[in-house]
Amino acid sequence: MSTVPKLRIIHFVAKSLATNLGHKNTSTFFTFNSHLLISNNTSSIKHLRFSSHSPAPNSERHAEYGRLLPCPSQNNLARNIEHLVVREEGPIHAFIAKALDLPPLYVEDLIHFGAVHYALVCPKPPSTATQEEIKLYKEFTRPSVLRKRSSIKGKTVREAQNTSRITHVDQLVEAGTYVRVHVRPKRFPRCYEVDWRSRIIAVTESYVILDKPAGTSVGGTTDNIEETCANFATRALGLTTPLFTTHQIDNCTEGCVVLARTKAYCSVFHRKIREKQVKKLYLALAAAYVPIGVMTHYMRPNRKAPTIVSEGKCTIQFISIYF
Numbered sequence: 001m002s003t004v005p006k007l008r009i010i011h012f013v014a015k016s017l018a019t020n021l022g023h024k025n026t027s028t029f030f031t032f033n034s035h036l037l038i039s040n041n042t043s044s045i046k047h048l049r050f051s052s053h054s055p056a057p058n059s060e061r062h063a064e065y066g067r068l069l070p071c072p073s074q075n076n077l078a079r080n081i082e083h084l085v086v087r088e089e090g091p092i093h094a095f096i097a098k099a100l101d102l103p104p105l106y107v108e109d110l111i112h113f114g115a116v117h118y119a120l121v122c123p124k125p126p127s128t129a130t131q132e133e134i135k136l137y138k139e140f141t142r143p144s145v146l147r148k149r150s151s152i153k154g155k156t157v158r159e160a161q162n163t164s165r166i167t168h169v170d171q172l173v174e175a176g177t178y179v180r181v182h183v184r185p186k187r188f189p190r191c192y193e194v195d196w197r198s199r200i201i202a203v204t205e206s207y208v209i210l211d212k213p214a215g216t217s218v219g220g221t222t223d224n225i226e227e228t229c230a231n232f233a234t235r236a237l238g239l240t241t242p243l244f245t246t247h248q249i250d251n252c253t254e255g256c257v258v259l260a261r262t263k264a265y266c267s268v269f270h271r272k273i274r275e276k277q278v279k280k281l282y283l284a285l286a287a288a289y290v291p292i293g294v295m296t297h298y299m300r301p302n303r304k305a306p307t308i309v310s311e312g313k314c315t316i317q318f319i320s321i322y323f
Contacts, residue, residue: 068109071189071227084179085122085140092116093169096181108169114225115182120152121160122178140176149176165225182223188251190215191227196236206265207258208233208243214254219245230259247273 084099093107096116110116125137139145146152151174152160163180173179194213202209210233212218220228230243243259246269260266272278284290 067105068113068185071187071192080183082181082183084181085136086173086175086177086179089172089174091169092118092166092171092173092179095173096179100181100183102183110181110183110185111166111169112226113185113223114165114220115185115223116166117163117180117222118166118173119161119163119178120149120155121146121157121176123161123163145176149174185223186221187224188216188227191232194232196232200233200236201256203237204261206262207246207260207269208237210257210259212249212253212255212257214252217251218248218257229257233259246270247278 082100084096086095093104093111096102096107096110097104107116122137122140125133129137141157146157146160161178163178166179190213194216199211199213200208201211210229212229216229216232217224217227218229220226220230225231230245234241234243239261241261243261244263244266246258246260246266249255249257258269260269269278
């Protein structure tokens with residue numbers, strides 16, 4: 001199996017020309033040896049619903065539905081999340097369509113996009129939950145109720161509250177299952193404007209190097225695993241097996257990413273990262289003068305936003321300034 005030499009990754013940040021993206025453009029370079037490749041869960045519950053309390057579907061509105069694709073040119077719709085609890089066992093797509101009064105085809109697309117998640121047991125409501133929501137939570141998580149569910153035998157309640165993605169439209173869900181639906185997933189219209197074949201920099205038996213366009217996601221988001229660089233690069237190359245992500249750069253970043261052709265190479269690349277054989281350098285376009293040197297600031301050592309001041313140290317080094 002071939003391996004990647006030691007990598008140097010340089011990310012370039014520039015003001016976006018695509019006003020509808022509302023992001024910064026970022027470019028990335030890889031250097032292999034001396035050759036420069038220029039390229040440019042939520043666990044909180046807002047509310048709970050039951051399919052038996054849902055309004056009748058609006059057949060007229062459903063008939064007008066045009067599906068999630070093609071993607072809208074702008075992503076202006078507010079994203080919202082619906083939290084549901086299943087009362088009667090049945091196929092997931094039918095339950096969601098009835099509970100939220102959504103077109104069945106739309107629900108199927110949401111599942112295909114990876115925008116529907118579930119947990120065997122409903123997570124604990126947040127402190128802001130209403131008395132009705134707390135009552136519903138207690139109804140479906142009583143020990144006497146949970147003991148009757150064979151699907152959670154051998155699991156702790158906390159383990160049963162872990163969410164997973166629904167992968168099949170006909171997947172059966174049993175009574176008491178918690179379902180989270182990202183009704184309006186984050187979209188990436190830039191994916192449909194790119195000549196993906198021209199963005200392929202290198203192809204080997206183990207990996208592919210892609211010049212990632214700005215305004216796209218490398219491996220997807222919580223609510224969208226369809227409009228990704230990995231998927232579009234796979235199709236552009238006509239591969240029969242999907243490419244795997246080995247690392248991430250921000251959606252607003254443009255530049256090189258390494259996509260693995262096998263899961264085995266994912267492990268190889270991850271080991272290179274752990275052994276610090278992969279180095280990332282960023283070149284940013286600043287609105288004002290930035291002094292050369294190390295800038296240090298402190299943020300809470302937590303992946304979740306918002307970041308706040310704490311003892312966790314974060315540093316960035318400015319190597320050179322260009323005028």
